[in-house]
Amino acid sequence: MAQYVRGAAAVAVIRICNPPLNTLSIKTLQALQQEVQHANIDPTVKAVVICGANGKFSAGADIKLFSNPEQRSSPSLGSIIDLIEKSDKPMVAAIESLALGGGLEVALGCHYRIAHVQARVGLPEVTVGLLPGAGGTQRLPRLTGVPAALDIITTGKHIWAPEALKLGIIDEIVEENTVEAAIQLAERVSDQPVGPRRVCSKQIPRLPNMEAIIEEALVKVKKQAGGCLAPEMCFQAVEASLRLSFEEGIRKERELFLFLLSSGQAKALQYAFFAQRAMEKWTLPSGASWKTAVPQPIKRAAVIGLGTMGQGIVVSLVRAKIPVVALEQDKNHLEMGRRAVMAFLDREALRRQPNGQVLDVHKPGLLHFTLDFNALQDVDLVIEAVFEDMALKKEIFQKLSTICKPEAFLCTNTSSLDIDGIAAVTNRPHQVIGAHFFSPAHRMKLLEVIYGHHTSPTTIATVMSLGKAIGKIGVLVGNCFGFVGNRLLLPYNEQTYFLVEEGSTPEEVDKALIGFGFKMGPFQVSDLAGLDVGWRIRKEKGLARASLPLGTLPRQENGRRYSPLPDFLCDQGRYGQKTGKGWYQYDKPGGRVPKSDPWIHSFLSDYRNIHNITVRTVTQDEILERCLYSLANEGFRILSDGIASCPEAIDTIYINGYGWPRHRGGPMFYASEVGLPTVLAKLQKYAEANPDIPSLQPSPLLQKLVALGSPPVSEWSSLVGSQNSKL
């Protein structure tokens, strides 16, 4: 609720009040409208300050309101902002902490804006599939110019106050007492005309090469959008500010906003937003949750193994100012790891920190590189990231048991191995847990947190809280081969191999999935990550088809189809980008741009001939259906097994760790949008045609949900329980 407080010298202070973030709920909007109307007609009020309660301006509209019919009868944010802007009394926005979305739009309607130096502003609507619909796309470019407005609105990025000052979004920054400073400003300008201060009547700053800039921006927006509509609609709205009058621009903004609101993408993006938020409220099948456990402080951590993953994990911890002991097996690897970590951190330190703070990576005690396990005696938590080798991991965890203090938590970054097997060799299985980062670990947001049979809620709470502290999205999952993310990937990857065996090409499969919205196709990803990674794991498990001539490569085992293609390519030294050849060819080892490789096509043709595979045309629809539905099908199995607590967990993992297009909402949401009966029917059809591919057999949970009338995703978790008890 807004409050109407009499300020000094006839300045009214209106506080937007809806804790914790002062989102603009229907009630808050009604109160804001009333208070502005009161201030406008009260003859004793000469000027107005609008601020937020409890030191926060406003985080903007309440996303849940977009689908609320009551919203239609409440005052629109746009009309309240008009009321503010059209007022003859100077209106001053006092921005503390954050002014995002509708919050910033309110501030843009004011005649003056003062912000605290550590405040952030932004219009992040694009991230939930929308655009700023209360004049933001028309007012912001009038202050910053079109290029900066396009950058801010099409990406949804947050801008720190010093940068916002430079861009002209705010007029002044202060280091303290923002509201007091705003009141003083309001007093100073109380008798000045507000006409020239109204953003709506400002001219858009024009640049001589504006058309070329616009064209270039559109190409960039389209490239980054990957099929997501909102960035391009944001672009069109901002472009309208350049070509149309303010009023016409507002009408265009409204039209585009309503188009996005009714698109399935906004629904998917908002689902993804809430799914991610729900992950913080983790629960175990036993019912234990974040409510029952207190995270322990991690004042010092250790990382073992400074290869690809260890380096990124060290960087993530140091960025969050957590002192790290980094340990390697020999001098050579230690030096390589140290150089890579320091080069990255030094680059990072050079970059201006957004909030003006400096990251002093050379601060004594922040980073200690060592070969000596005894240096781990007093750390609070260890993250092991050595080779994916069970014997080696067990050896390390045994050592940690004897060296680390009893309270220390022991985490493994394994991507597939059994957490219980590792915990069993320690003297503290309740403090052992999987902390599965994704590559590159300093950039990827996902952290799969895997609890074992003995892992305590305190251990889970501690690692979930550490994940949050280092900017990751922690998702708690159960222990099984590949956990959630990599387990789902198996049937998906398998389909891609079978499809090329049956007549498709890596290019066609990649094209179909890129068209769906993935940034890269599965074969491109495989070349990037290295085909040898999976090959080594398969060899260790005795599953790889080593060095057999083409004609003798088996395609079936115990009646189950198996594709030997990736093993065969590895036998040929085709590891992907690192060797310059994989499913594609590259100009040199380490090359990045995939080119179609005639060798692969003729190899596939020979392979099909030898195995008497009748080549057929595989349609784009079949590629998508077989890959995506088998992925979701495994998701239903994972839910039945209790490995993921809810479909939202699977979707959050796929969006943040596996490149699933966010505007498609994740594989489980996608399945529900396609329609569970359709997914079931297609799986049945493909399973009948391919009886030797068990992963195409529809999962019992999917069948049950269809029989129950395909309830919405939010109801699936409660239905899984009865599914489990039936089994």
Ligand code: NAI
């Ligand atoms: P890597 O081969 O790049 O690095 C492993 C490092 O561990 C090497 O620098 C090696 O010298 C060091 N090491 C080996 N034995 C050691 C010992 N006894 N003491 C100290 N250091 C030792 O491996 P990568 O890719 O970083 O993988 C590490 C772990 O992370 C594996 O369990 C892997 O499955 C997992 N993982 C890997 C991902 C990836 O994309 N590479 C993604 C997620 C998890």
